[in-house]
Amino acid sequence: MTTPGAPAAPAAGGPVNPPETVLRVRRVSKSFGPVRALVGVDFDVRAGEVVALAGENGSGKSTLANVVAGALTPDEGTLEIRGTLRRFARPRDALLAGVALVRQEPAAVRHLSLAENVLLPRLHRMVSLVDRRRLAEQARPWLERVGVPDHPLTPLARLSTGRRELVEVARALATSPSVLLLDEVTTRLPDPEDLFAVVESELANGLGVVLVTHRLREIRRLAHRAVVLRDGRLVAELVRDELTDERISSAMVGRELGAYFAKRDVTPGRVVLSVRDAVTDRSRHRLDLDVRAGEIVGVAGLVGSGRSELLETVAGARRRHGGTVLVDGDPLPSGSTRAAAAAGVALVPEDRLAQALIPPHSVTSNLVLRHHRLTRRADARRERRHAVDSVARYGIRTSAVDSPVAALSGGNAQKVVLARALDAEPALLLLDEPTRGVDVGARAEIYDLVGRLVDRGGAVLMASSDLLELLGLCDRIVVLHDGAVAGVLGRDEATEEAVTLLATGGSLAPAATPNGGARP
Amino acid sequence: MTDTDTRVARPPVDRTRGAPSPLARLGRALNQYAGVLVVLVATVIVLSVANDSFLTPGNVVNILETNAVLLVVAVGLTFVLLVGGIDLSLGGTMALSAVGLWALVTNGVPPPVAAVIVVVGAFALGAAVNGLLIGWVGLSFLVVTIGTASLYRGLALVSTEGGSESLFTVEWLNQLGSGRLLGVPILVLISLAVLVVGILVLRYTGYGRMVYAVGGNPEAARLAGMPVVTVRVSVYAISGGLAGLAAVMLVARLTSADPNTAGAGIELTAGAAVLLGGTSFVGGRGTLVGTLLGVMFLGVLSNGLTLLGVSSFWGGVVSGIVLVAAIVVDRIRTGRATP
Numbered sequence: 001m002t003t004p005g006a007p008a009a010p011a012a013g014g015p016v017n018p019p020e021t022v023l024r025v026r027r028v029s030k031s032f033g034p035v036r037a038l039v040g041v042d043f044d045v046r047a048g049e050v051v052a053l054a055g056e057n058g059s060g061k062s063t064l065a066n067v068v069a070g071a072l073t074p075d076e077g078t079l080e081i082r083g084t085l086r087r088f089a090r091p092r093d094a095l096l097a098g099v100a101l102v103r104q105e106p107a108a109v110r111h112l113s114l115a116e117n118v119l120l121p122r123l124h125r126m127v128s129l130v131d132r133r134r135l136a137e138q139a140r141p142w143l144e145r146v147g148v149p150d151h152p153l154t155p156l157a158r159l160s161t162g163r164r165e166l167v168e169v170a171r172a173l174a175t176s177p178s179v180l181l182l183d184e185v186t187t188r189l190p191d192p193e194d195l196f197a198v199v200e201s202e203l204a205n206g207l208g209v210v211l212v213t214h215r216l217r218e219i220r221r222l223a224h225r226a227v228v229l230r231d232g233r234l235v236a237e238l239v240r241d242e243l244t245d246e247r248i249s250s251a252m253v254g255r256e257l258g259a260y261f262a263k264r265d266v267t268p269g270r271v272v273l274s275v276r277d278a279v280t281d282r283s284r285h286r287l288d289l290d291v292r293a294g295e296i297v298g299v300a301g302l303v304g305s306g307r308s309e310l311l312e313t314v315a316g317a318r319r320r321h322g323g324t325v326l327v328d329g330d331p332l333p334s335g336s337t338r339a340a341a342a343a344g345v346a347l348v349p350e351d352r353l354a355q356a357l358i359p360p361h362s363v364t365s366n367l368v369l370r371h372h373r374l375t376r377r378a379d380a381r382r383e384r385r386h387a388v389d390s391v392a393r394y395g396i397r398t399s400a401v402d403s404p405v406a407a408l409s410g411g412n413a414q415k416v417v418l419a420r421a422l423d424a425e426p427a428l429l430l431l432d433e434p435t436r437g438v439d440v441g442a443r444a445e446i447y448d449l450v451g452r453l454v455d456r457g458g459a460v461l462m463a464s465s466d467l468l469e470l471l472g473l474c475d476r477i478v479v480l481h482d483g484a485v486a487g488v489l490g491r492d493e494a495t496e497e498a499v500t501l502l503a504t505g506g507s508l509a510p511a512a513t514p515n516g517g518a519r520p
Numbered sequence: 521m522t523d524t525d526t527r528v529a530r531p532p533v534d535r536t537r538g539a540p541s542p543l544a545r546l547g548r549a550l551n552q553y554a555g556v557l558v559v560l561v562a563t564v565i566v567l568s569v570a571n572d573s574f575l576t577p578g579n580v581v582n583i584l585e586t587n588a589v590l591l592v593v594a595v596g597l598t599f600v601l602l603v604g605g606i607d608l609s610l611g612g613t614m615a616l617s618a619v620g621l622w623a624l625v626t627n628g629v630p631p632p633v634a635a636v637i638v639v640v641g642a643f644a645l646g647a648a649v650n651g652l653l654i655g656w657v658g659l660s661f662l663v664v665t666i667g668t669a670s671l672y673r674g675l676a677l678v679s680t681e682g683g684s685e686s687l688f689t690v691e692w693l694n695q696l697g698s699g700r701l702l703g704v705p706i707l708v709l710i711s712l713a714v715l716v717v718g719i720l721v722l723r724y725t726g727y728g729r730m731v732y733a734v735g736g737n738p739e740a741a742r743l744a745g746m747p748v749v750t751v752r753v754s755v756y757a758i759s760g761g762l763a764g765l766a767a768v769m770l771v772a773r774l775t776s777a778d779p780n781t782a783g784a785g786i787e788l789t790a791g792a793a794v795l796l797g798g799t800s801f802v803g804g805r806g807t808l809v810g811t812l813l814g815v816m817f818l819g820v821l822s823n824g825l826t827l828l829g830v831s832s833f834w835g836g837v838v839s840g841i842v843l844v845a846a847i848v849v850d851r852i853r854t855g856r857a858t859p
Contacts, residue, residue, distance in 0.1 A: 317743055341745040355743055358736035360805060369733060369744040372726035380723070420744075 019046040020082065022178045022208035023068065023099075028077030030063055030232075037063040038074070039232045045179060045208035050199065052223035053212045056252050056439055060232040065183045065212045069101035070094030082178050095121055100172035101181040102165075114159070115139035115152035118171045142170040146198045162194070169198060183212045196222050214252070216245045228252055268475070269293030270328075272459035273314065273428050277323035280309040285484035286323055291428065291459045296450070298474035299463035300499050305480040307463035308350050311430045314461070315347035316340035328427060341370065344427035348417050348434055350463075352410075356417040359406035363387060363398050366405045366416050370424065394419040395445055411442025418449060429453060431462040435469060447473060467496055481505050553810055556796045559842050560817045567824035574827055581704065587819035588711035589766045589773070591812065593783075594790040595718045596762030598811045599755040600661075601794055602722075603735040604803025607756060607787065608665040609650060610763045612672030614783025617642050617767035619676040622685045622777035631692040639764040646760020647753055655752030669787070676779035684778035687771060697772030707769050714762065719808045731755065735803025792843050793818055817842070 023045040030038040037060045045051045055061040066072040068079060070088030079086050081097045088094045091101070109117060115132070118139040136152035143152060146166045148159075156164060165185055172180055180202070186192040199209055199222065211223060219226050220243055228236040228251040236251035272293050277286040287310065291297045299307045312318045314325055319335040326332070327343040340347075349355035357366050364387035371386075372378060387401040396415045398408055405413055414434065421429060431450065435443045450473070454460055464470050470477055477489045479502035486502040568575040593610055600607045617638045624634035653664045687693055699706045722728035733741040734751045742748045763783070771777050797814035799806025822835040 315743070337743055338745040338747070347743060349743055354737070355739050358733060358740055358804060361732070361736050365729070365732070368729075369740065369746075372729045372733070372746065374725075374727050374730065374747065374750070376726040378724055378726050378729050 019048050020206070021045070021080075022047050022082055022206075023210070024080040024083075025064075025068065026078045026080075028064070028067055028074045028079070030067060030072060030074050037232050038067070040077070041229070041232075041234050043227045043234065043237070045210055047178075047206040047208050048203045049225070050203065050209040050211055050223045052219040052226040053210055053229065054214060054219060054226050054248055054252055055229035056214060059229040059252070061212050061214075061229050062183060063232075064229065065101065065181050065210065068094070068179070068210070069099055069181055071101070095175055095177075098176070098178035099181065100175050100177035100179070101183060102168045102172050102185050103183050110157040111155055113153045113155055114143060114148070114150060114167055117156050117167055118142050118152075118174050120171060121175050139170075139174070142174045143167070145173065145201075146170045147194055166195065166198070169195065173202065177207065179208050179210065181210045181212065184214075186213070186215065186218060192218065216248050219243060219248060220245070266294035266454055266475075268295045269457060272328060273461065274326040274329075275314065275323070276326075278310075278313060278325060279321040279323055280306060280313040280483070281318055281321075287485055289461075289478060289485070291461050293427075293457045293459050294454055295476070296454055296460040296462060296474045298470035298477040299461065299480060300467065300470055300477050301463075301480035301486075301503050303465070305503065306483040307480055308432050309483075310480070311347065311432050311461065311463055312349070314340070314428075315345055315430050317347065317349075341424070344424070345430065346421035346424055346426035346428070347430040348414075348421050348432060350432040350436070352413055352417050353406075356420075357405050357413060360404050362402045363391070363396070363405050363408070363416060364401045367401075367420055367423075370420055390419045390423070394422075394449065409439065409442075410437035411439045411446075414438050414446065415442065415449075418446060422449060422453060425456075426453075426458060429458055429460045431460060431464075433464055433466075434462065435464070435466065467499055470494075470499070471496065479503050553798055553813055556798065556810065556813045556817055556846060559846075560813055560820065563817065563820050563824065567820065567827070571824070571827045574824060579823070579827075581708065583816070583819045583823045584708045584711075585705045586823065587815055588705070588707040589770050590786065590790060590793065590818070591711040591815045592714050592762050592766040592769065593759075593786055594793045594811050594815050595714050595808060596759035597787065597790045598718070598794050598797075598799055598806060598808055599722075599731060599758045601735075601791075601799050601801065602731050602803055602806055603752055603755050604738075605654060605661040605752070605755065606665065606791070607646075607650060607759045608662070609669040609672055610759060610787040610790065611783035611785060612669040612676075613642055613646065613760055613763040614767040614770065614786065615676040615779045616645075616672040617764040618771050618777040618782040619679050619685070619779050621768055621771050622687060623679065625687060625690055625693075626685075631690055635696075635768045638768055639761055642764025642767070643757050643761030646763075647757035650760065651753035651756035654756060655749050673779065676782075680777070680779055682780065684776055684780070686776045688775045690775070693772045693775060696769070697775060707773060710765070710769060714765070715808060715812060722808060727751070727754075732804055735800075735805075737804070789818065790815075792839060796839075796843055796846055 021044050025041060025043050028038055028041045029036070041060075041064060043051070043053075053061045053064060063072060067074045070091045070093050073087075073089065079088070081099060084097075086093070086097050088097070088099075094101075109120070112120075113132070113136075115135040115138070119135055132153060139152045143150070146169050148163055148166050148170065150159060150163070156167065159167065168185070169182075180199075182195075182199070186195065196218075203209065211218065213219060223243065224240055226236075226238045226243055226248060227234060228238065228248065230252065236247075238247055238251070270293050271290050273289070273291040275287055275289040277288065279286055289297075289310075299310060301307050309318060313320050314332075316332065316335055316337040316339055324331055327340075327345060330343060332343055332345075333339050337347075353359055358369070364383055367387045367390050368383045371383070384401065390396065391398060391401055394415050396408070396419065397412050405416055408416065414437075418434070429450070434446055434450070438446065450460060450462075462470070462474065471494055474494070475491055477494045477499060479486045479489065479499055481503055482505070486505070489498055489502075564575070573579055593614075597607060597610065620641065621634055621638045624637060625631050629637070649668055650661075650665055653659045654661045696706055701709060722731065730741065730746050730751050733744070733746060734748050738748055741751075766786075767782060770782060793814035794806070794811050795801065795814070796817060797806065797810025797812070799810060818835070818839055821838055822832055825832055825835050825838075
């Protein structure tokens, strides 16, 4: 092992000597049932190089990463690591061949120490009793290398999420890999710059890095080349000079970005939702907020700022610890989803598989979930007609209404959830991350459905971590910071910078109103 | 947006139109119960070839009669498994109900009234103890029902000081236990009536759909405005009430109330029948038709082995193998974990 070296050669010229190809993927295909996740993909990674593997959700990039890491066996095609043909039956084979994967969902053991977590892939070789002090000594250089200052015998659970991710990287590096796969690792990092610095310093040692991501900023920052996947096919290979947002995103999407957001001009009507002095599970402050008919109000904020808590409190899914929530002037009781639904509030929750759908049940069952009353007859025929009608009306693509909803793509599953919410013709629609894990086509359809509700006089309160979506759709954006309203931005004031500033605790020029009162 | 019209005009895939044909529905039903149906039919064929007296009307009625009590308990347990719980106190509830019936009758309560009191009492007890502790307080169903199983049987043993109490002289119970209507034992009629009512409730009421929804994803059910606590409490009330009814049937059949043996181990036998019938262990999936098939399989197996002169202890061995094999086959068939 070598000491942390200087950062890799500046990316513009790429590595100088003809570098060794550490990973060669040829004609790799993989199907899951009828779904072709990968179709004849070729790509190479050379030593000292970062190759971004880019694509929308469902494009096949994670499948490809899992094939390279031995977690999935390809149906066809070959892998070469440092010129040697390899077949991986399990992840361990890949690890021994020099491929290390850092996943989005960490595979760490929370109650074990940092040292044990870093050396986990090697622990099985230690037949002798585990000497914790020796483990600590062995793990220390790896932890230092990724910049984790904590003592190696600290339990992992004590570390922040960001540091835990770095421990994951240390574990991957401790296997001395030729190829390092980073699968969407930055989603949970508050400051990905630490990780980027570590990656760059490792490049000089001849490591090849595959960065799986859909974030353009990361690609621009770190990658020497980008390989773009769409529908399981490799559609573009871009070198450094071509790595502009426009080039990458149009390759990912297959058409130019642009017409996805329709800015609507609706004159706001009566006040539909009025939140006064509300205290949610997350908030340390009292929240005030108004949403008028015909308005889309956005809720922005970092993870943990209380966005979902606000929406779920209004929907009655969480108890309110004070204050009032009025819908069309009538007060809602705290913590009753039934009362909220009766008042015309519909929630599209953040996690559709865990909170909104019953994955093994049919599309029909999921569509009629809100229809049932304890003592009322359930008419299977009527339910079916309703489902057939909804599938057509909302453009839900499914092979049959009896198929399990789990078989649908993210976008179509989300349309099922939205169809259920819109069925009741809600006075107030609450959307929590409405397009997470949804492909671009379905995204446009979802925006359209929401837009049409607003045209009919519905009110929408929408939380999202996708700033472009909020800026494009919303009449006003309420920015939360640490459970409090940090500011409210009208359409003309709302910019990416202003929202980010408020969300991270900065304050803004007098333009922003301190509370959430509606514009006159 | 401009693409609105084209999107609305896009026709749905054909198969989403209209109701499925009867043949398709039959096919789906057969597929759903494939595991238990295959072994049941195979067992019936083997036994009818091996023994002439197996497929006689008398023997079929005999099988139904022997398993009427089990079927009633299994119907109740199906409700509990469908919401993702389990009730291990069914045997204990039966013991306590049997002793309760004996106490009421020997203290001069007319037997039909006593029977109704026992069933209603067991229903209320199921709701008030298992139901509230699990569904409302949110305690673990395993811990609670293991505890109440011991509690109920203990109470039953205490009240008779461990002895078996005869009710041979009560004519109404004799009639109930051995009487026939149009040649069919009354116990069989009761158990089939319970089954049919259960099927109707699960298939044709909003409550039934809620049972499936709460078992499939309680959080989604809650956010959809369903009364999740009520549904959870209700299934323990139903399983308790049906255990009470099963106890009345058992006492009528044996004309005695024995707190040691009444319902001993029946929760596990019923559980095996329900799981054999394809009901998911984690809830949200399963049917009472499957439960009937599961009970019939266990009944046919033990009856057949007796006819063939094989020790009935082998019944447990075979049903255990079939249960595990059914899960393995289902896993291979669907290519994923069967919870």
